[in-house]
Amino acid sequence: GESVGLHLPTLSVQEGDNSIINCAYSNSASDYFIWYKQESGKGPQFIIDIRSNMDKRQGQRVTVLLNKTVKHLSLQIAATQPGDSAVYFCAETGGGNKLTFGTGTQLKVEL
Amino acid sequence: DTGVSQDPRHKITKRGQNVTFRCDPISEHNRLYWYRQTLGQGPEFLTYFQNEAQLEKSRLLSDRFSAERPKGSFSTLEIQRTEQGDSAMYLCASSLGQGSTEAFFGQGTRLTVV
Numbered sequence: 001g002e003s004v005g006l007h008l009p010t011l012s013v014q015e016g017d018n019s020i021i022n023c024a025y026s027n028s029a030s031d032y033f034i035w036y037k038q039e040s041g042k043g044p045q046f047i048i049d050i051r052s053n054m055d056k057r058q059g060q061r062v063t064v065l066l067n068k069t070v071k072h073l074s075l076q077i078a079a080t081q082p083g084d085s086a087v088y089f090c091a092e093t094g095g096g097n098k099l100t101f102g103t104g105t106q107l108k109v110e111l
Numbered sequence: 112d113t114g115v116s117q118d119p120r121h122k123i124t125k126r127g128q129n130v131t132f133r134c135d136p137i138s139e140h141n142r143l144y145w146y147r148q149t150l151g152q153g154p155e156f157l158t159y160f161q162n163e164a165q166l167e168k169s170r171l172l173s174d175r176f177s178a179e180r181p182k183g184s185f186s187t188l189e190i191q192r193t194e195q196g197d198s199a200m201y202l203c204a205s206s207l208g209q210g211s212t213e214a215f216f217g218q219g220t221r222l223t224v225v
Contacts, residue, residue: 032212034212041218042218042219043115043202043204043216043217043218043219044154044202044216045216046212046213046214046215049212049213089153089154091153093212097142097206097208097209097211097212097214098144098156098159098167099144099146099154099156099214100156101153101154101155102153103151103152103153104151104152104153
């Protein structure tokens with residue numbers, strides 16, 4: 001079936017550095033791609049989305065890039081802070097806006 | 112409104128027992144979703160409602176699972192004859208509906224079947 005997967009299970013960065021989290025997807029028919037952040041013991045929290053007809057979208061300290069040619073999605077976090085430590089999931093929307101999630105990348109911010 | 116609320120936060124049950132979880136979505140949201148999440152994995156879609164209508168069910172939702180949203184507000188997810196493989200975090204999310212990609216998740220109900 002269609003799937004969304006992540007390249008790296010764990011990413012460690014120094015506080016203040018930029019973080020890049022990558023994701024590969026296989027469903028070319030997805031309308032939107034979305035990044036969620038999940039802290040321990042909490043539900044996922046929406047970060048940013050990008051429509052499939054766009055290739056870049058910026059938010060506050062975050063940028064999402066979409067490369068449809070190679071079916072690749074990335075999340076860039078500028079000036080990573082300790083509060084950014086969490087598991088990050090990429091997801092794509094199917095019919096009804098239900099989400100198909102990947103397995104997640106653990107981001108660890110080192111002081 | 113403080114967001115999506117789920118109850119209970121934790122449930123330990125013996126194999127074979129029935130359990131029911133409740134989700135209260137954000138009040139103006141007409142879409143409500145249930146997901147299941149196991150350790151180290153992303154959430155997996157189970158089912159969703161548009162108001163009181165259940166529009167889609169995943170293949171993961173066996174006949175032991177049933178979900179309701181009788182008045183288009185809160186929802187319940189029942190698991191009958193629980194099995195150890197049902198142990199997971201059950202997440203509820205809500206959104207405004209068509210055209211809205213931002214789903215708001217509750218903190219989940221962690222089910223442990225012993």
